[in-house]
Amino acid sequence: MSTEVKVPVLGESITEATLGEWLKKPGEAVAQDEPIASLETDKVAIEVPAPVAGVMGDYSVQAGDTVNVGAVIASIEAGSAASVPKAAADTAPKQEAPAAAAAPAASAATSAGNDMPLSPSVRRLVLELGVDPTKVTGTGKDGRLTKEDVIAYSKAAPDTQPAPASAEAAPVPATGSRGEERVRMTRLRQTVAKRLKSAQETAALLTTFNDVDMSAVIETRAKYKDLFEKKHGVRLGFMGFFTKAVALAARDVPAVNAQIQGDEIVYFNYLDVSVAVSAPNGLVVPVIRSAESMSFAEIEKTIGDFGARAKAGTLTMADMEGGTFTISNGGVFGSLMSTPIINPPQSAVLGLHRIEDRPVAINGKVEIRPMMYMALSYDHRLIDGREAVTFLKIIKEAIEDPARLLIDL
Structure with missing residues (x-):
């Protein structure tokens, strides 16, 4: 038996949002009212709680998609993670299998860190500081890492950071190489842009x-x-x-x-x-x-x-x-x-x-x-x-x- 997960009421006059990220993967156990996804509205990010306890089912939409209030975005299957058919578990991202095989004896802290999604700003800071996120204790909601957690860990435990890669192991980009990165504007940033432009056009x-x-x-x-x-x-x-x-x-x-x-x-x-x-x-x-x-x-x-x-x-x-x-x-x-x-x-x-x-x-x-x-x-x-x-x-x-x-x- 499965239960549909729908977009909750977002506030007065707000009819749609953007799916920011999934917080649970298909095949993972979820508790009732546990956040399973985040939605970006015109003003804030809102977490979608699980309506029932069970196992995360398939996604109906992907991160970045626009969803309307009341739309079905996923399902939650009855039962526990251990009883989920293999086919359901196989819907999880394939790239995790090699990591699991390479580190079967990972500590509880490492497992928790690997399962916890990072926000874009935290992910960028982790890369800049060379911090292993699995070794940082998160103080955010549900144990998520915040930028302050990463900075504090970097300052308090410099000796635990990964040693700089050798010249042979870290290829240096060719001199003069140019690149670019395209990032989808968040709904909040889109709304800010529209409102500020409207202020310039309307007000004196x-x-x-x-x-x-x-x-x-x-x-x-x-x-x-x-x-x-x-x-x-x-x-x-x-x-x-x-x-x-x-x-x-x-x-x-x-x-x-x-x-x-x-x-x-x-x-x-x-x-x-x-x-x-x-x-x-x-x-x-x-x-x-x-x-x-x-x-x-x-x-x-x-x-x-x-x-x-x-x-x-x-x-x-x-x-x-x-x-x-x-x-x-x-x-x-x-x-x-x-x-x-x-x-x-x-x-x-x-x-x-x-x-x-x-x-x-x-x-x-x-x-x-x-x-x-x-x-x-x-x-x-x-x-x-x-x-x-x-x-x-x-x-x-x-x-x-x-x-x-x-x-x-």
Whole structure:
């Protein structure tokens, strides 16, 4: 008896997805609710759980195929892996047979490592660092390897890495050889490309800049970070200060937290901040709900949770939906200055950049201060230049004098 595996409901208005990868091979035993495949939607990767326990049957679709909600993608056969007919087991990839014959006494860790699929980014890092993935303990979901696992293993156990191949065993490509690699765009990357291009074609985009002296925030963090972490169990970061400052500025410049819908302007009396965080397949933007009413600790805990779940691939569609304003921190990657693009239908995005010591004039004297450039990209159809400049000025004043955040100035 077999049970069909169907594409689950993916979220409001989402009718199709791309099959990212199979997590179970035909002939392998699966437990009920165990992930057997991953689907890439317009926003996140979603795992497909096994509806019943049994043995993985044949695939109906392959990685890279587009599937609709409710479509059958595989089957699960009743019974255990040991009782599966040989014909079913033979549907597994043939190249594994030589490996099994060559290493019949492989350790449990090696077997687990060989059976666990690697994401493209982890696979690339493994090749770059020369790490044997079967010797690395995975800390991701279901024991999968993450990039952090590979990097930590590479740093902690350099002596266990494979010795460099000899000149005779490692042929060197001919000088001047050229090659290329074609990789199918993920559904997430396709959607990002379409939305950003749509923003350029639809909105009247303009960017205004300001710089901010980070001395006061850095001193505040240094003074209270240990107490803050001890009391709240989370580190005090810069994003909490900027989120609170945006909430403060949005009250005085409501157009920045508004949207054009048809021939109407919708002003929101709440601030749902989309924050860009890094995920294995690219940047995603989960939403901090009602940020204007949250404390520093609540904001930092929410952002930390988003970051951990993004790396583990467990963010949901509900985490991504909505958002009235976006904060993007390119500074964590070393960006000095940029012109971010708004995330439609939002009307503005605040870009943060790296902090660097620069000479500035303070009371007629030149001093070295930790400075950061801020960029506000906005839809000029809704937001005037005066409003954009005022918005950035309020944020600058709040960051340079954090007491303003406590007394609503």
